[in-house]
Amino acid sequence: SSTEDDEDNDHEDVFRLSYKKLIQKAEKENDYPVAVRLMFLQTLKLLSDTNSIKYQQDYTNLDYLQQLHETKFYNEFFKVMRSYEYLLYGKFNISAAHYTAIKNDFIKLQYKIT
Numbered sequence: 001s002s003t004e005d006d007e008d009n010d011h012e013d014v015f016r017l018s019y020k021k022l023i024q025k026a027e028k029e030n031d032y033p034v035a036v037r038l039m040f041l042q043t044l045k046l047l048s049d050t051n052s053i054k055y056q057q058d059y060t061n062l063d064y065l066q067q068l069h070e071t072k073f074y075n076e077f078f079k080v081m082r083s084y085e086y087l088l089y090g091k092f093n094i095s096a097a098h099y100t101a102i103k104n105d106f107i108k109l110q111y112k113i114t
Contacts (some may be wrong), residue, residue: 008101014044018047022038023038027099032087032099032102036084039080039103040081042110043067043080043110047068052068061085073112075107076112080105
């Protein structure tokens with residue numbers, strides 16, 4: 001059915017996005033929520049690529065956190081997930097310095113994953 005095709009395409013998008021380019025564009029525009037969202041998706045992709053999580057579009061962040069419960073990524077993932085949710089759902093404006101701190105948390109976690 002066409003609905004299933006759409007879902008497949010959305011699922012593929014997470015794995016095909018050009019994260020580096022999109023993150024740089026968001027940073028240039030000081031659109032920190034978008035940059036953080038992209039880094040979060042990029043992190044999910046890395047975790048999925050390394051079979052640390054099973055990615056599914058209808059999973060919640062809590063589902064991913066639970067999958068990581070017994071892993072060395074749990075604490076760092078919890079920290080970046082909290083920043084992501086704070087920024088995206090709280091609609092807070094953050095400073096460049098705060099964004100850099102969040103970005104560094106993502107970089108540390110992604111380095112650990114790879």
